Amino acid sequence: MKKLWFLGLGLSLLLVGCSDTGSEEGKKEESAKSSEENTNAAGDLMDFYLNLTTTVNGTDMDLNAYEAAVGGEAPPSGDELAKLEDAAAVSAEESAKAVENAEIPSGLNDYKKDLEDFKATLAESYTMKAAALKKDGEADLTAAEEKLIEAENQIKAILEDAGLVSSSLINDLNG
Template identity: 70%
Template structure:
């Protein structure tokens, strides 16, 4: 009888051990799937960000040149300033169009709305710059630059939430 009892106890322990092993495997698989999903989302966010900065840097050259020249020790004046301002306005308009045309990856999950909001804020910033540069007289880009700072804060938060190292949007676009 004792042998049957020990055999029953041994089988019970073996079954408990097997069932725990199965739950450990399931937990490991869930963890692995979650990590892969997070890596895919982070990768999609990083690809979007890198494509965006590369695309904008291809069209905002005149805008960056204007802002740098105006902030310099000897800002341009007269006809030179007028030409730079017109080119900068066109560059800002093209930058807004470039940002607006960027496709947001489909696999962003919870981050999709935040990326759409960021994209909208950045587009608005460039539209504000284009409008300010199109006006006669003194150009004030303060509001547009504040909007750009808002976009930078948005993308930093998105990158942080995705587990990525945050970057300076302003440096990446003006650098």
């Protein structure tokens, strides 16, 4: 009877040991899936960011040229300034549209609201620049630049939340 009892106890311990091992393996698999999802989200987020900045850099060249010329040692004036402002205003409008049309990948559902807010802020910055450039007199881009800084802070927070090193949006768009 004692042998049967020890055999039953041994089998019970074996089953408990196997079930714990399975539990640990399940936890490891779950952790691996979670880590893979985070890696995929981080990759998708970097792709989104790089695609957005590349697209905007293709549309904001005249705006950047205007800002560089006005900030230079011998800023333009008269007709030259007017031409630069007109081209910069169109460039800013195109940049706002490019930002609005940027699609957020489906793998970024956890960040979708934050990315939508970021896109809205960035697009608003470009819209504000376009409006300021269309006004008569010297364009005051101060409020638009503050909005751009707000967008930069938003994307930095999103990138950091995803475990990525944040980048300077302003440098990436103007550089």
